[in-house]
Amino acid sequence: MNAAVRQMGRACSRFSLVLGATLATHAALANPVKDLPGGPAVNQLNLHPPVTKIASEQMWLHNMMLVLCLAIFVAVFGVMFYSIIKHRKSKGAVPANFHESVKVEIAWTVVPFIIVILMALPATKVVVAMKDTTNADLTIKATGYQWKWGYDYLKGEGEGIGFLSTLDVNQRNASDSGKPEAVDDYLLRVDNPLVVPVGKKVRIITTANDVIHAWMVPAFGVKQDAIPGFVRDTWFKAEKTGDFYGQCAELCGKEHAYMPIHVKVLSAEDYSKWVDGKKKELAAKADDPSKVWKQEELVARGEKVYNANCAACHKPDGKGAGPIKALDGSPVVLSDKHEDQVQVLLDGRLDKGMPAWKQLSDTEIAAVITYTKNSWSNKTGQIVQPAEIVAARK
Numbered sequence: 001m002n003a004a005v006r007q008m009g010r011a012c013s014r015f016s017l018v019l020g021a022t023l024a025t026h027a028a029l030a031n032p033v034k035d036l037p038g039g040p041a042v043n044q045l046n047l048h049p050p051v052t053k054i055a056s057e058q059m060w061l062h063n064m065m066l067v068l069c070l071a072i073f074v075a076v077f078g079v080m081f082y083s084i085i086k087h088r089k090s091k092g093a094v095p096a097n098f099h100e101s102v103k104v105e106i107a108w109t110v111v112p113f114i115i116v117i118l119m120a121l122p123a124t125k126v127v128v129a130m131k132d133t134t135n136a137d138l139t140i141k142a143t144g145y146q147w148k149w150g151y152d153y154l155k156g157e158g159e160g161i162g163f164l165s166t167l168d169v170n171q172r173n174a175s176d177s178g179k180p181e182a183v184d185d186y187l188l189r190v191d192n193p194l195v196v197p198v199g200k201k202v203r204i205i206t207t208a209n210d211v212i213h214a215w216m217v218p219a220f221g222v223k224q225d226a227i228p229g230f231v232r233d234t235w236f237k238a239e240k241t242g243d244f245y246g247q248c249a250e251l252c253g254k255e256h257a258y259m260p261i262h263v264k265v266l267s268a269e270d271y272s273k274w275v276d277g278k279k280k281e282l283a284a285k286a287d288d289p290s291k292v293w294k295q296e297e298l299v300a301r302g303e304k305v306y307n308a309n310c311a312a313c314h315k316p317d318g319k320g321a322g323p324i325k326a327l328d329g330s331p332v333v334l335s336d337k338h339e340d341q342v343q344v345l346l347d348g349r350l351d352k353g354m355p356a357w358k359q360l361s362d363t364e365i366a367a368v369i370t371y372t373k374n375s376w377s378n379k380t381g382q383i384v385q386p387a388e389i390v391a392a393r394k
Contacts, residue, residue: 140196325354338382
């Protein structure tokens with residue numbers, strides 16, 4: 001009786017799994033995702049369509065190697081199977097009795113050498129070109145954070161512009177709820193894409209603030225590690241306008257899947273307009289660090305900073321998750337010693353998974369601290385002014 005019950009239970013479990021998979025499949029088919037121009041394609045087998053000369057050369061090199069390997073495969077296994085079939089025992093073949101052959105030994109030494117040279121010459125040419133970052137029209141520093149990218153325009157048109165690029169909040173919420181959006185750019189949409197001009201050589205300097213990341217855009221043929229304490233560089237020159245996507249290519253932590261890269265390539269005219277607009281936007285956001293803010297103003301400003309940068313780990317309700325400490329009821333947050341929390345934001349706590357946030361402005365840091373001190377159950381009534389952040393940076 002018990003055995004029959006267990007067997008019935010297993011059958012029900014299998015049926016539930018099959019039914020769940022079937023329903024999931026029907027749901028996916030009801031909302032089909034199409035190819036994303038500049039990004040991944042459905043059932044993609046080949047490399048991304050190249051939009052830079054380097055990416056085109058990489059694709060040519062890839063195809064040439066495949067053809068060469070296929071020719072070697074056919075030749076080697078063709079001779080092997082021919083020999084097995086032609087000289088099998090059932091046909092009365094008698095094995096030859098001979099030792100070394102100078103001609104054969106020369107052949108199997110010279111032929112692989114020639115093959116290696118044929119592979120090495122074009123590969124070396126492409127690798128050397130990939131590393132030539134000289135004479136760039138535009139230099140941008142890409143800094144990896146857990147889990148977003150920071151971009152600073154260091155040289156060329158747009159010099160002085162800087163911003164963070166974070167996964168779209170709606171897509172992140174959809175992922176957290178277990179209800180992914182049926183859109184082509186799912187988990188690739190960001191709030192601030194990297195914007196560059198078409199036909200200009202763009203040098204990307206990579207580094208990281210916490211752990212190893214990697215800046216990768218397949219359509220550009222670019223993949224460069226971003227390592228804390230080190231500076232690496234790479235480059236690209238997009239040959240057409242459009243939107244192009246990539247992702248962090250190093251396993252950088254639990255939010256690794258939520259660290260996309262979106263590069264928007266504009267015409268020279270549109271890029272100049274974007275630079276002018278971005279500089280005006282940044283100038284409007286620039287705050288006087290000596291300004292004294294009201295509590296409600298800082299809380300409102302801090303809520304936006306928190307949702308954009310902190311909620312992914314500490315959660316919107318401030319409860320944290322796993323090793324991420326809760327901010328709701330945190331002794332550091334509740335303490336009237338503001339400098340403790342200020343130093344955590346400025347310097348980070350890598351041993352606790354907390355990155356440094358020096359890239360935020362003095363007002364933004366003051367605002368987000370004030371927000372955490374006066375949200376959820378943290379009703380401290382305390383205010384942190386930007387002047388305190390300025391003093392702590394010194």
